[in-house]
Amino acid sequence: MALTVGNTLVLSLLALVAMALIATVLFRGQTFASVMVRPRDTASAIKAVQRAARKRGEPEPPVAGLAPREHTTLARVLWLDDEPDNNLYETVALEQLGRFVTKTTTVDAALHYLGELDFELVITGRNGVGLIKRMRGAGLTQPVVVYTTNASQLTVLGAQAVIDHPHELVKAVNAQLS
Template structure:
C-alpha cells in the first residue's frame, strides 16, 4: 500500500473517531446534537480507464452503430482518468440500446434503466443521478421525452437519443439531441466531464 494512502486513511480514521467520540459525549450530557459527515466532502474518486476497457467500449459502440445500420466510424476511446457517475436511461425499449449501455458501463458509467417517466422521477428522488438519457417517444406518448427534458431543465444534463435527431428539432431542457452511438458516447463523456 502506498504510504500517502496509508497516511490519509489513518488521519481520516482519527478525525472520524474524534468526531464520533465528541458526539457521543455531547449526547450523553443530554445535548440535542445533530451532525452530518459526508465522505464526498473530503474525497474525490477518479478511476483510470485502462486501454483494454477503452478498446472494449470502442467495440461496443461500433456494434451499436452496425446494429443501427450506420456506417461504422473508426474512432478510438482514449484511456484516461475520470470520475464514476450514475446515468439514468429512460426508454420504453431498453433492449434497443444494449451495446450503447455496455459501452457506457465500460467507461465507468453506472446505467440505471427506467421504461417510463414516472419510474425515472422515482429514481431521481432516491439516487444520485449525474445525467439522464431519454428517448422522445414512449408508447402512445410522442412527447414523453420532451416533457421529461423540460421538467429536468437546469437540474442536470439531459441527452435525447432518438432515431432521427434532424427531425427532433429543439428539445427544451436537453443538453444534446443525438441519433448515433458515437455522438451519444461523446455527449455523455463531455457533459459528465463538466459536472
C-alpha cells in the same frame, strides 16, 4: 496476542464502517471518485459502439475521442427508454468507461429514481420530452441527452444534446460529465 470475542467484534465493526464509507463514495458521491480507464475497457467500449452502429445499419463510426482520458470520474447515469434492450451496446460502452447506467421505462419511475439517487446525467429518447419538462418543473438540473433516430429533425428544449449515432452518444455523455 490472541483474539478475543471482544477484539473480533471491534474489528468486524471497523470493517463494516470502512465498507459503508467506500460504498458511500462510490454510489452517492461519485463526483469525487476517480477510476482509471484501462486500454482494454476503452477497446471494449469502442467495439460496443461499432456493434451498435452495425445493428442500426450505420457505417463504421469514427472512434477518435470516444473514451475519456486515462482517469475519469465515476458517474451514475439514468436512461429512460421504452425499449431499453435496444440500447444494449451503447450501455456496455458507457459502463466500460465508468458510467453506472440505471434504466427505466416510465417517466414516473425515472422521477422516482431522480428523487432517491444522485444522477449526474439523464439519457432519454424522443418520448422523454415529458420527463425533461417535469424534471425542470421539479427543479432538477441534471443535463439531459436525447438519443433518437432522425435527431437532426428534432429540437428539445432543456436538452444539452439531441443526437442519433452511438458514437455521438458516448462523446456527448463524456463531454457533459468531464
